[in-house]
Amino acid sequence: MDFELSEERRILRDTAARLIRERYPIQARHEFAAREEGFSREMWADFAELGLIGAFLPGEVGGYGGTGVDIMVAMEEIGRGLVVEPFLASAVLSAGLLAEFGTGSQKALVGEVVAGTRLLAFAHGEPESRYALSEVRMQACESDGGWILNGRKSVVLNGDTADDLIVSARVAGDADDEDGLALFLIAANTQGVSRRGYATVDGGRAAEIDFDNVRLSEDASLGPAGQAFPAIERAVGRGVLALCAEALGAMEVCLDMTLDFLRTRTQFGVPLGKFQALQHRMVDMCLEIEQARSATILAAGKLDAPRAERERTLSAAKNLAGRVGRMVGEESIQLHGGIAMTWEYALPHFAKRLTMIDHQLGDADHHLERFIAFSRAA
Amino acid sequence: MDMNFSDEEKTFRVAVRAFLKEELPDSLAAKVKNGTRLRKEDYLTWHAALNARGWLAWHWPVEHGGAGWTPVQKHIFEEECVRAGAPRVIPFGLNMLGPVLIKFGSKAQKEYYLPRILNDEDWWCQGYSEPGAGSDLASLKTQALRDGDHYVINGQKTWTTLGHFADKMFCLVKTDTQVKPQEGISFLLIDMKSPGVTVRPIVTLDGEHEVNEVFLEDVRVPVANLVGEENKGWTYAKYLLTYERTGIAGVAFAKQGLEHLKQVTRDQKKDGRPLAEDPLFAARIAQVEIDLMAMETFNLRTVSAAAAGGAPGLESSMLKIKGTVIRQEITDLLRRAIGPFALPFVPEAFDEGYNETPIGPDYAMPLARQYFNMRKLSIYGGSNEIQRNIVAKGMLRL
Numbered sequence: 001m002d003f004e005l006s007e008e009r010r011i012l013r014d015t016a017a018r019l020i021r022e023r024y025p026i027q028a029r030h031e032f033a034a035r036e037e038g039f040s041r042e043m044w045a046d047f048a049e050l051g052l053i054g055a056f057l058p059g060e061v062g063g064y065g066g067t068g069v070d071i072m073v074a075m076e077e078i079g080r081g082l083v084v085e086p087f088l089a090s091a092v093l094s095a096g097l098l099a100e101f102g103t104g105s106q107k108a109l110v111g112e113v114v115a116g117t118r119l120l121a122f123a124h125g126e127p128e129s130r131y132a133l134s135e136v137r138m139q140a141c142e143s144d145g146g147w148i149l150n151g152r153k154s155v156v157l158n159g160d161t162a163d164d165l166i167v168s169a170r171v172a173g174d175a176d177d178e179d180g181l182a183l184f185l186i187a188a189n190t191q192g193v194s195r196r197g198y199a200t201v202d203g204g205r206a207a208e209i210d211f212d213n214v215r216l217s218e219d220a221s222l223g224p225a226g227q228a229f230p231a232i233e234r235a236v237g238r239g240v241l242a243l244c245a246e247a248l249g250a251m252e253v254c255l256d257m258t259l260d261f262l263r264t265r266t267q268f269g270v271p272l273g274k275f276q277a278l279q280h281r282m283v284d285m286c287l288e289i290e291q292a293r294s295a296t297i298l299a300a301g302k303l304d305a306p307r308a309e310r311e312r313t314l315s316a317a318k319n320l321a322g323r324v325g326r327m328v329g330e331e332s333i334q335l336h337g338g339i340a341m342t343w344e345y346a347l348p349h350f351a352k353r354l355t356m357i358d359h360q361l362g363d364a365d366h367h368l369e370r371f372i373a374f375s376r377a378a
Numbered sequence: 379m380d381m382n383f384s385d386e387e388k389t390f391r392v393a394v395r396a397f398l399k400e401e402l403p404d405s406l407a408a409k410v411k412n413g414t415r416l417r418k419e420d421y422l423t424w425h426a427a428l429n430a431r432g433w434l435a436w437h438w439p440v441e442h443g444g445a446g447w448t449p450v451q452k453h454i455f456e457e458e459c460v461r462a463g464a465p466r467v468i469p470f471g472l473n474m475l476g477p478v479l480i481k482f483g484s485k486a487q488k489e490y491y492l493p494r495i496l497n498d499e500d501w502w503c504q505g506y507s508e509p510g511a512g513s514d515l516a517s518l519k520t521q522a523l524r525d526g527d528h529y530v531i532n533g534q535k536t537w538t539t540l541g542h543f544a545d546k547m548f549c550l551v552k553t554d555t556q557v558k559p560q561e562g563i564s565f566l567l568i569d570m571k572s573p574g575v576t577v578r579p580i581v582t583l584d585g586e587h588e589v590n591e592v593f594l595e596d597v598r599v600p601v602a603n604l605v606g607e608e609n610k611g612w613t614y615a616k617y618l619l620t621y622e623r624t625g626i627a628g629v630a631f632a633k634q635g636l637e638h639l640k641q642v643t644r645d646q647k648k649d650g651r652p653l654a655e656d657p658l659f660a661a662r663i664a665q666v667e668i669d670l671m672a673m674e675t676f677n678l679r680t681v682s683a684a685a686a687g688g689a690p691g692l693e694s695s696m697l698k699i700k701g702t703v704i705r706q707e708i709t710d711l712l713r714r715a716i717g718p719f720a721l722p723f724v725p726e727a728f729d730e731g732y733n734e735t736p737i738g739p740d741y742a743m744p745l746a747r748q749y750f751n752m753r754k755l756s757i758y759g760g761s762n763e764i765q766r767n768i769v770a771k772g773m774l775r776l
């Protein structure tokens with residue numbers, strides 16, 4: 001075993017950290033988030049130029065990484081910066097899917113994603129699916145050698161600005177069968193696709209997307225139609241790892257800011273950090289963050305392990321990210337007192353992101369149940 | 379001992395329900411239930427309806443226009459109001475300043491201010507906290523210097539809830555800086571329209587405007603506006619805080635929140651079945667329901683004892699801690715219950731007259747906002763840490 005980062009990963013981390021430190025103060029972040037698209041195209045281009053989008057994707061398709069460790073290292077910095085650009089939606093979830101399961105011409109798009117010139121979104125969740133991966137009601141019917149799609153996708157991250165969507169749909173089976181799912185690559189401006197974009201609590205963007213008799217050619221499918229579940233699970237697995245690492249970055253900022261605050265804020269004639277009741281709370285927070293970090297490192301290392309082992313480890317990490325994220329968000333607000341209830345102060349925005357991470361790709365309870373299921377299978 | 383409501387109490391509940399049915403406008407109840415932002419007039423409408431019936435000042439003795447209720451009646455009343463979707467009664471005049479004036483105010487102050495509170499001629503706000511004086515309230519710096527028949531006030535208050543609606547502020551000021559902090563504080567009543575008072579909004583983490591900063595620059599306040607004696611303000615301030623605390627425990631809000639949670643989880647589906655039937659989630663709900671059942675009885679025991687002679691004492695600190703933790707837990711479960719639909723952030727949806735299709739189920743829109751907003755419960759009214767210090771010292775003698 002070796003827990004040291006390689007030279008390349010250290011460079012990746014330092015590059016990301018420097019760019020974010022220099023270009024992404026919290027005021028800039030709020031300004032980007034408030035734009036109509038919910039992020040900065042210029043920042044996105046700069047991230048691309050420094051290779052940060054490519055870090056999430058393997059060399060064969062034009063990326064510079066794509067392993068669990070790459071995802072972890074880059075996302076942790078993105079979490080520290082509270083970055084709103086669409087790394088998760090475009091690079092991790094969608095381009096990752098194309099890279100692993102796309103046809104030749106679909107894979108070719110990955111290069112444009114890496115270059116920052118094409119945005120993708122993964123349209124999988126539905127109004128009733130909650131976090132269940134196989135629950136898909138959207139229908140895809142064969143017609144004239146192509147496909148017709150009907151249905152609705154919900155809370156699609158960055159779905160409002162994506163150039164193309166990767167959409168899951170059912171070609172056979174019941175609403176919650178793992179068999180019978182397909183994935184399609186669709187240009188977002190295809191006739192019959194309508195999008196309603198909106199802001200999210202954590203400064204991001206999402207969309208409700210309706211598909212009304214959307215006609216697709218046969219080659220829109222990623223891999224054989226009806227057998228897409230493993231691809232979906234892989235993509236979501238990478239997304240889960242990315243979210244865990246992003247949460248870590250946000251937690252570290254919360255911890256640092258709270259420590260700073262307790263050292264400088266005086267009440268009753270002493271810095272708040274002198275009160276033992278608060279010291280112990282900080283120690284607990286610090287300790288739990290190390291737990292979350294350890295689970296994330298483990299999951300990064302097992303990202304390509306056999307299914308049960310991999311999924312069990314990912315779910316463990318996301319369960320911890322959810323539990324520890326809640327604790328860190330709530331505790332750091334509490335220990336700050338009133339100041340952390342204000343929009344103007346940076347901390348609550350990190351706490352909001354931590355909370356919303358628990359609402360993406362499965363919450364702590366969802367992953368607790370998955371952990372149990374995959375532990376039985378392992 | 380009898381854990382059942384008496385016949386009179388049951389009859390009282392029926393009367394309260396009838397009153398609510400008659401007097402609480404449906405449109406107002408709908409606003410409260412949907413999380414629509416309330417306007418000042420909404421509160422005033424509701425206060426007026428309660429006042430017309432003599433039910434506005436339930437913390438006051440009858441001779442001052444109070445309802446003269448038993449603790450159980452107050453409990454029933456609050457529960458029914460919250461359940462019906464009535465707006466909360468704004469506590470600053472009624473539940474905070476009122477009891478202080480009744481106990482420590484001059485005859486003239488009682489005669490002038492108490493009816494004005496009942497008739498909503500004065501909307502009060504609470505000027506305790508300052509940027510440098512939160513938990514350590516006694517370290518406050520706002521200064522009052524005597525100049526003939528006036529005090530001249532300079533300083534800054536902050537976190538002033540609904541200060542932008544307020545006509546008047548009860549305010550803690552320093553009248554003696556040479557003594558121990560607690561011994562140099564006075565309790566003053568300030569007209570917000572006085573020259574030198576500036577109110578600036580603070581936007582909270584949920585993007586809302588509820589609290590303010592209040593700047594005081596050479597504000598002249600008549601000496602007649604001093605409550606009680608000069609430099610004795612700390613005693614009155616603390617007396618007020620015990621009232622504030624008990625309110626924050628919020629049993630009625632917690633019960634309403636729990637009901638709402640149950641409704642939401644009956645509607646939300648997980649793996650094709652109602653979330654309410656999911657063993658893991660059902661266990662979480664049951665846990666908080668057990669805590670709440672016990673806390674409700676704890677609360678009733680405490681207020682009954684207080685009515686029998688004791689003032690609400692250290693138990694109010696314990697109730698504040700437990701009550702706020704339970705309320706926060708319920709808001710946490712509510713946001714978790716709606717899964718991915720916690721994410722949408724559509725502040726316009728809380729404007730009056732918003733009629734676009736909600737994103738996800740209609741009940742989902744306010745829940746994440748509420749979760750974040752309710753973090754305040756464990757911070758204000760004396761933080762939960764400060765309440766623990768009070769109990770540790772005062773009750774456990776540690």
Ligand SMILES: Cc1cc2nc3c(=O)[nH]c(=O)nc-3n(C[C@H](O)[C@H](O)[C@H](O)COP(=O)(O)OP(=O)(O)OC[C@H]3O[C@@H](n4cnc5c(N)ncnc54)[C@H](O)[C@@H]3O)c2cc1C
Binds near residue numbers: 277
């Ligand atoms: C939404 C909201 C509305 C409010 N409305 C009003 C209002 O209308 N009028 C008004 O006057 N005030 C109001 N307040 C202010 C509120 O009373 C203060 O925020 C509160 O007293 C805490 O003070 P602080 O924020 O300065 O935190 P601090 O006192 O700086 O405390 C920071 C942290 O340290 C902890 N701490 C402090 N001292 C100790 C100790 N000795 N031991 C252990 N832990 C300690 C606290 O518990 C807290 O966790 C409001 C606050 C909020 C958030």
